[in-house]
Amino acid sequence: GAGVSQSPRYKVAKRGQDVALRCDPISGHVSLFWYQQALGQGPEFLTYFQNEAQLDKSGLPSDRFFAERPEGSVSTLKIQRTQQEDSAVYLCASSLEASGRPGELFFGEGSRLTVL
Amino acid sequence: SQKIEQNSEALNIQEGKTATLTCNYTNYSPAYLQWYRQDPGRGPVFLLLIRENEKEKRKERLKVTFDTTLKQSLFHITASQPADSATYLCALAGTGGGNKLTFGTGTQLKVEL
Numbered sequence: 001g002a003g004v005s006q007s008p009r010y011k012v013a014k015r016g017q018d019v020a021l022r023c024d025p026i027s028g029h030v031s032l033f034w035y036q037q038a039l040g041q042g043p044e045f046l047t048y049f050q051n052e053a054q055l056d057k058s059g060l061p062s063d064r065f066f067a068e069r070p071e072g073s074v075s076t077l078k079i080q081r082t083q084q085e086d087s088a089v090y091l092c093a094s095s096l097e098a099s100g101r102p103g104e105l106f107f108g109e110g111s112r113l114t115v116l
Numbered sequence: 117s118q119k120i121e122q123n124s125e126a127l128n129i130q131e132g133k134t135a136t137l138t139c140n141y142t143n144y145s146p147a148y149l150q151w152y153r154q155d156p157g158r159g160p161v162f163l164l165l166i167r168e169n170e171k172e173k174r175k176e177r178l179k180v181t182f183d184t185t186l187k188q189s190l191f192h193i194t195a196s197q198p199a200d201s202a203t204y205l206c207a208l209a210g211t212g213g214g215n216k217l218t219f220g221t222g223t224q225l226k227v228e229l
Contacts, residue, residue: 004159033216042120042205042219043160056216091159102148102167102209105217107159 002026004108006092012114013082021077021111025094033105034067034077035091043091049075050098082115089113118143120220122206128226129196137191137223139206146208149182150217151191154203160219163204164191196227 005024013019025032031050035043036059045059051072060067064082069075079086089110097103121140129135139149148167152160166173166182166189173180179192193200203224207217 035219040221042207042221045216045218048216093159102150102165104150104162104165105152105160107161109157109159 004092004094004106006090006108006111008111009109010112010114012116014116015083016081018078018080019082019113021079021090021092021113023075023077023092023094023108025073025075025092026096026106027073029094029096029106030098031095031103032069032075033093033095034075035093036061037089037091037110039088046077046090079113082113084115087113087115118218120144120206120208120218122204122220123223124221126224126226128228131197131227131229133196135193135196135200135225135227137204137206137225139189139191139220141187141208144187144208144210144218146184146210148209149180149189150207150209151178151180151189152205152207152219154205154222160205193225196225198227198229201226 007022033048034046037043047067048056049069064080066078089112091110093105093107095103119142150165151163154160164180166180177194181190203222205219205222207219
């Protein structure tokens, strides 16, 4: 596709449910990032992949958060046993550049998660 | 601790004027800095990148400066238009940190007729 695609755009979950958020990056992009954005705040880094390798997961807030990119393309962010504080917009971004080289990030429209 | 600060209050200016947004940082040694625009309900969109050894970068009506001594970047929009109204985010990448970006909280700009 022409841009980064995320699904679902909106997700409402009951506290304790598991959710999975999907990101389809721009074809050929090596790097993929997940960010979490709370209302009125800037995006907060969660995790980073270079191809299929997860090189940095230092931003994942707890072991309930898990991300994968098994074939170096599509990525899934999974949140187990959701809590109300998980409510946020989850942004996926991809970049043509590999780690160590500056490059612009192309963001998707985000998945807005609301936990009741 | 590392901190990136942007004006938390919205900036309101008249159409045609120059908007200047500020990004200050502490406890960082960024290799480069980027500015993004974000509209409500949308993902951020890249605008400009400036490296630590560059003082200034321009693109059409946009200008970014980067002062590593002051630990500050200024983002200017000249001849502002209502369509420039959005939230503007600065983002830093540290040396050795690859292209992982740390974002500020953003400044909301409103350009009025």
